[in-house]
Amino acid sequence: METIAPPLEADKNQTDHPNDRLTVDKIVIRFAGDSGDGMQVAGGRFTDASAYFGNDLSTLPSFPAEIRAPAGTLPGVSSFQVQIADYDILTAGDAPDCLVAMNPAALRTNLNDLRPGGTLIVNTEAFDERNLVKAGYKENPLESDLAQVYRLIEIPMDTLTKEAVKDSGVSGRDVLRSKNFFALGLLAWLFNRPLEPTIDWVETKFAKKPSVVAANISALRAGWNFGFTTEAAKTTFEVRPAALRPGTYTNVTGNTALAWGLIAAAQCAKLPLFYGTYPITPASDILHELSMHKNFGVRTFQAEDEIAAIGAVIGAAFAGNLGVTGTSGPGVALKSEALSLALNTELPLILVDVQRAGPSTGMPTKVEQSDLFIAMFGRHGEAPLPVIAIPTPAEAFDLAIEAARIAIKYMTPVILMSDNHVANSSEPWLLPDVESLPDISIPFAVSSNGGGHFLPYERNYETFARPWAVPGTAGLEHRIGGLEKEAVTGNVSYDPDNHQLMTDTRAWKIANIASDIPALEVKADPGAEILVLGWGSTYGAIRATANRLRNRAKPIAIAHLRHLNPFPANLGEVLASYRTVLIPELNNGQLRKLIRAEYLIDAKGLNKVAGEPFKVAEIEAAVLGLMEQAS
Amino acid sequence: MTTPTYTRADFQTDQEVRWCPGCGDYTILAAVQGFMAGMGVPREKIVFVSGIGCSSRFPYYMNTYGMHSIHGRAPAIASGIAATRPDLSVWVVTGDGDALSIGGNHLIHALRRNFNLKILLFNNQIYGLTKGQYSPTSEVGKQTKSTPMGSVDYPFNPISLALGAEASFVARTIDMDRTHTTEILKAAHEHQGTAFIEIYQNCNVFNDKAFVALTGKDERAINRIDLVHGKPITFGPAGERGVIFDDGRAQIVETAAVDSSRILVHDQHRGDPTIAFALSRLSHGPYGPTPLGIFRSVRRPTYETVMSQQLADAQGRRGPGDLAQLISSAGTWQVN
Ligand code: SF4
Numbered sequence: 030m031e032t033i034a035p036p037l038e039a040d041k042n043q044t045d046h047p048n049d050r051l052t053v054d055k056i057v058i059r060f061a062g063d064s065g066d067g068m069q070v071a072g073g074r075f076t077d078a079s080a081y082f083g084n085d086l087s088t089l090p091s092f093p094a095e096i097r098a099p100a101g102t103l104p105g106v107s108s109f110q111v112q113i114a115d116y117d118i119l120t121a122g123d124a125p126d127c128l129v130a131m132n133p134a135a136l137r138t139n140l141n142d143l144r145p146g147g148t149l150i151v152n153t154e155a156f157d158e159r160n161l162v163k164a165g166y167k168e169n170p171l172e173s174d175l176a177q178v179y180r181l182i183e184i185p186m187d188t189l190t191k192e193a194v195k196d197s198g199v200s201g202r203d204v205l206r207s208k209n210f211f212a213l214g215l216l217a218w219l220f221n222r223p224l225e226p227t228i229d230w231v232e233t234k235f236a237k238k239p240s241v242v243a244a245n246i247s248a249l250r251a252g253w254n255f256g257f258t259t260e261a262a263k264t265t266f267e268v269r270p271a272a273l274r275p276g277t278y279t280n281v282t283g284n285t286a287l288a289w290g291l292i293a294a295a296q297c298a299k300l301p302l303f304y305g306t307y308p309i310t311p312a313s314d315i316l317h318e319l320s321m322h323k324n325f326g327v328r329t330f331q332a333e334d335e336i337a338a339i340g341a342v343i344g345a346a347f348a349g350n351l352g353v354t355g356t357s358g359p360g361v362a363l364k365s366e367a368l369s370l371a372l373n374t375e376l377p378l379i380l381v382d383v384q385r386a387g388p389s390t391g392m393p394t395k396v397e398q399s400d401l402f403i404a405m406f407g408r409h410g411e412a413p414l415p416v417i418a419i420p421t422p423a424e425a426f427d428l429a430i431e432a433a434r435i436a437i438k439y440m441t442p443v444i445l446m447s448d449n450h451v452a453n454s455s456e457p458w459l460l461p462d463v464e465s466l467p468d469i470s471i472p473f474a475v476s477s478n479g480g481g482h483f484l485p486y487e488r489n490y491e492t493f494a495r496p497w498a499v500p501g502t503a504g505l506e507h508r509i510g511g512l513e514k515e516a517v518t519g520n521v522s523y524d525p526d527n528h529q530l531m532t533d534t535r536a537w538k539i540a541n542i543a544s545d546i547p548a549l550e551v552k553a554d555p556g557a558e559i560l561v562l563g564w565g566s567t568y569g570a571i572r573a574t575a576n577r578l579r580n581r582a583k584p585i586a587i588a589h590l591r592h593l594n595p596f597p598a599n600l601g602e603v604l605a606s607y608r609t610v611l612i613p614e615l616n617n618g619q620l621r622k623l624i625r626a627e628y629l630i631d632a633k634g635l636n637k638v639a640g641e642p643f644k645v646a647e648i649e650a651a652v653l654g655l656m657e658q659a660s
Numbered sequence: 661m662t663t664p665t666y667t668r669a670d671f672q673t674d675q676e677v678r679w680c681p682g683c684g685d686y687t688i689l690a691a692v693q694g695f696m697a698g699m700g701v702p703r704e705k706i707v708f709v710s711g712i713g714c715s716s717r718f719p720y721y722m723n724t725y726g727m728h729s730i731h732g733r734a735p736a737i738a739s740g741i742a743a744t745r746p747d748l749s750v751w752v753v754t755g756d757g758d759a760l761s762i763g764g765n766h767l768i769h770a771l772r773r774n775f776n777l778k779i780l781l782f783n784n785q786i787y788g789l790t791k792g793q794y795s796p797t798s799e800v801g802k803q804t805k806s807t808p809m810g811s812v813d814y815p816f817n818p819i820s821l822a823l824g825a826e827a828s829f830v831a832r833t834i835d836m837d838r839t840h841t842t843e844i845l846k847a848a849h850e851h852q853g854t855a856f857i858e859i860y861q862n863c864n865v866f867n868d869k870a871f872v873a874l875t876g877k878d879e880r881a882i883n884r885i886d887l888v889h890g891k892p893i894t895f896g897p898a899g900e901r902g903v904i905f906d907d908g909r910a911q912i913v914e915t916a917a918v919d920s921s922r923i924l925v926h927d928q929h930r931g932d933p934t935i936a937f938a939l940s941r942l943s944h945g946p947y948g949p950t951p952l953g954i955f956r957s958v959r960r961p962t963y964e965t966v967m968s969q970q971l972a973d974a975q976g977r978r979g980p981g982d983l984a985q986l987i988s989s990a991g992t993w994q995v996n
Binding site for chain 1: 702709712719720727728733736741973994996
């Protein structure tokens with residue numbers, strides 16, 4: 030049922046009907062330009078307009094690593110890709126059908142991805158000698174044969190924008206800032222998007238700057254009019270609303286959903302939320318979001334370093350808060366010692382790891398799933414912890430609540446893994462009924478469990494959690510710490526048998542959580558022999574792969590792990606039901622090694638460490654390869 | 661709620677105290693327990709947080725809430741407690757290695773933020789728990805297990821460091837003088853904000869008599885400079901020496917040699933820390949005339965007060981958080 034946007038021939042067939050409107054089931058658009066060109070805004074607005082229109086969608090922003098890379102250079106290119114569809118889509122698409130390139134550098138870094146026959150929109154005035162040199166072009170590519178391969182739309186965007194905004198009151202360098210809205214207007218015409226959501230947004234966003242409102246709206250309309258009056262393309266496209274499940278939707282990024290999920294988790298746990306963190310890409314937006322919601326009683330603390338951030342969270346947890354620290358790989362490494370303290374003192378907290386490409390500083394704005402091992406094993410001593418991974422932006426909300434549930438029920442730190450892709454991409458989210466969110470609260474200890482003498486390591490019979498007795502509770506004064514504690518009493522102990530017992534108890538406590546998490550769900554076609562097992566942000570690409578294979582009558586089974594430690598109790602059984610297990614990961618096979626070690630099966634890997642998500646075609650090819658081998 | 665009447669015994673735990681016999685930590689523990697009995701704060705509202713080192717065993721011996729944490733991080737952990745629980749009395753016990761070496765960063769940031777924390781730094785100028793390496797306060801040339809030819813490091817002056825880190829309360833006392841220690845503890849408790857107290861503490865096993873200049877029978881009278889608010893700074897058996905501020909620094913003079921009006925009158929509430937800093941430079945370690953007492957005590961809003969105020973303001977302006985509203989705040993659409 031999937032079609033791709035029509036190739037060049039589609040135009041030829043329809044020359045008699047200028048401005049024909051062609052309905053397609055999906056379209057992939059990428060805005061690319063200099064960091065100063067406002068491509069993220071343009072992409073975001075196009076996305077929102079499509080969301081209001083009722084399409085399903087998925088986005089993939091890509092930022093330059095440098096904050097202010099020199100204008101016009103290759104490292105300064107910023108882009109935003111969005112796929113819109115009339116059905117349930119799962120990724121931002123492999124190859125754009127339409128590319129907007131605001132300058133030569135943007136063209137050079139993005140043209141390879143544009144599918145042949147796709148629409149290429151360029152700002153001709155940016156293709157001057159200087160910019161061409163900066164982008165490394167010896168000759169102007171616009172003078173080559175681009176028009177034979179793509180539907181090339183060349184626009185003198187600077188001049189047209191200047192003309193459009195001349196009466197708005199903006200002047201000087203600000204004039205060209207509206208260029209992105211010109212491009213957006215043109216795309217709104219080309220893809221039959223409504224202008225109203227964008228106009229509303231501009232009016233709210235720049236309410237305090239009427240001249241900017243006027244300029245942006247004029248540029249937007251000028252872009253639309255330009256398309257309409259010049260018949261910039263012979264065909265315009267339309268993607269009809271998707272048949273999504275009924276309800277109220279919003280478009281949400283993973284970082285925002287995670288921040289909201291933490292606020293919700295604190296309410297579900299009936300605890301105040303304390304978020305202690307140190308700024309780090311790509312996790313900082315969680316701090317920014319949470320710091321805006323102080324009216325929920327949220328305390329955010331920007332610490333002096335990663336260690337202090339988790340230190341403060343440990344203190345807050347001891348004092349009776351839902352303590353959360355957020356970071357990325359380098360920060361996880363720094364927090365390791367403190368995490369072991371939280372584990373040993375058996376205090377509940379959540380460590381959010383928004384993974385990025387490593388090691389070391391690596392590529393901070395790029396995606397990777399290479400922190401699974403550090404999450405699982407990156408501590409000294411025998412130190413197992415629950416690990417949960419977020420598959421999609423919207424699920425960050427539910428899994429933040431799940432992480433909090435496990436942390437406080439089992440009195441343990443929990444690692445909640447996101448990544449740069451989940452964090453920054455967005456998708457429509459069917460809003461939950463907040464009244465139906467679970468009650469995950471666990472009462473604090475209020476009276477002594479040991480007669481006159483409080484026993485801080487006397488455990489709950491079912492969960493093996495120790496009591497949470499917070500300062501201020503009379504009669505329960507006690508001391509905890511990193512030294513090994515005697516079972517029950519919590520006194521410092523060097524007894525060999527006690528250390529064995531405590532080590533085993535801590536391990537068992539975590540392993541036992543397997544009985545308290547959902548079984549792994551498998552979506553299997555009848556006759557499927559290959560299982561594609563994933564975790565984290567590969568979810569969309571894996572599901573899209575399955576859809577494609579299904580359409581080609583190639584049976585396939587897929588399953589996606591949210592709980593990585595402990596694994597769901599039925600995982601072994603699921604794995605044993607398939608002849609071949611393929612594990613696609615954006616790392617060198619970390620989950621695969623865990624699965625092999627734990628279940629002694631010869632799981633196959635599809636591994637990519639390129640700072641980019643999987644393309645659907647890559648996973649599809651790997652599965653087809655395995656199918657061929659088998660036949 | 662009335663605070664129960666306590667005795668020192670109410671603050672003792674059933675844990676055997678494991679410091680070496682004769683260690684200065686014993687007298688400090690006794691002073692703190694004795695002070696807390698009369699502090700007027702219920703036991704359950706008191707929290708002790710420590711790092712790693714001999715001194716950091718302290719929480720195990722205090723019958724309050726406590727955490728013996730990891731090396732250097734006690735100020736960070738205590739900050740999380742203070743930030744979220746302004747109702748508690750939070751105390752940090754640390755040492756020269758814990759606070760000034762591995763935990764230096766957390767110490768200075770805790771000081772500038774001004775949480776309502778009381779930081780007791782037991783300075784024995786040596787690593788005791790790891791058995792005798794030099795510390796960031798050991799004197800240059802000190803021969804230890806790790807510096808057989810003498811230490812090369814130039815030491816910190818903890819009081820200067822705290823003043824430079826914008827501490828609102830900075831004091832020094834010594835283990836052997838329980839009355840003085842108790843006075844300083846009281847002032848620290850009454851201070852709203854982070855109180856930094858350097859306590860000279862004798863490690864009789866690895867660095868015995870490090871403070872003899874201030875504790876020796878003969879030396880004491882000659883070297884101990886008591887800083888008393890509102891009083892001229894003089895010292896010596898008969899007050900024959902005094903401190904003046906001249907040429908941009910504090911200087912020791914013979915009292916008889918200068919006009920009495922030139923002797924510095926100690927003002928611990930002076931907003932500008934210049935004089936307090938100058939006083940901290942009278943000695944770079946307890947080797948000659950050395951001031952004890954409160955160098956600085958100024959009022960500045962505590963971190964948690966302002967933090968709580970921001971929460972209250974946000975609630976006042978926007979009402980208590982409404983989750984349903986929050987998740988719809990970026991705009992919604994309906995699918996029927
Ligand atoms: S080693 Fe020194 S500081 Fe440590 S307990 Fe013994 S005497 Fe006290």
